[in-house]
Every structure is written in C-alpha cells, then in structure tokens.
Amino acid sequence: MSVIDDLTTELSRLPGIGRKTAQRLTYHLLRQPAAQSRRLAEALVALTERVQPCTRCHNLTETPLCALCTDPRRDGTLVCVVEEASDIASIDLAIGSLLARVAAEGIGEVILATNPSLEGEATALYVQRQLAAQPVRVTRIARGLPVGGDLEYADGVTIAQAIAARRDM
C-alpha cells in the first residue's frame, strides 16, 4: 500500500469523512508546504501523547487535574454529570469514581445533565440508582432542550435555563 493510500485510509476513518473527501484532503496536503503537514503531524502526536482523562472528573486535560477541578471559584459541593453517549465503557468507569467522590468529598448535589434522548434518560436513571444509597440530592436538568437534541448543540442560555429548572429525581 502506498503512503497516499495509507493516509487516505486513515483520514476516511474520521467521522463524516468519506473515501472521496479523504482523497481530496490527502492531495491537498501534498500540495501544501511540507512544514505545514509536519505541524499537523506533530499536533496529532502531541494530542495522543499528552491528553488524558482528569484523575478526578474524567474531563480531558494535559495535567493530572483539569482546569475545572483546579479552579478555586467552583462550588465543590456540586457535581454536574454529563455523558458521552457513544462511550458506555467510560461511563461505567466514571461511575465508580463518581460514587467515591460523593462519599469522600461531601458532595451535596449531583445534577444529571445527560442528553434528553432515550439513552441519556437511561443513563440518568442508572446513575440515580447507583447514588440512591448515598445522602446526596440527585437532580435532573429540565427538558428545555429538544428531545433527542444534544447538549453539545444547545446554547448557553438554554443550558442555564435547563439547570435552573432542574428537579429532584
């Protein structure tokens, strides 16, 4: 397999990139200065080598604790749980550390902000059941968001309203 085929194959594995687009991108990279492609390659290597889950909250970070966890202005008694719907394994993994945090850090409330989809509702219910034995308030964000709509695509005002109108589970 040639390096051109090789890169085309790798690019076509990216979400939303078909074989034709991958080919176009490969030829685009061939036409641009070598230094630019080198920077792209270095950024990819740095991404895979330096980005890791935060040891406390599983947010992505380049340091053991992420910027959110080290921010002294944040309310340490409040945890907001978000999902990565496509990654059940990481949710299962994060549940254990969430339970440990709630017990160890005196968390007063856990807000479940999983997506308002079937999968998100199921995840919220699962997390709520796991937390049921602990003396912590568990709330669910309001349905200000369209059902099936992703948090990722909601604007700040909509998210703020959904959090303000949260209810106990």
Ligand SMILES: [Zn+2]
């Ligand atoms: Zn963190």
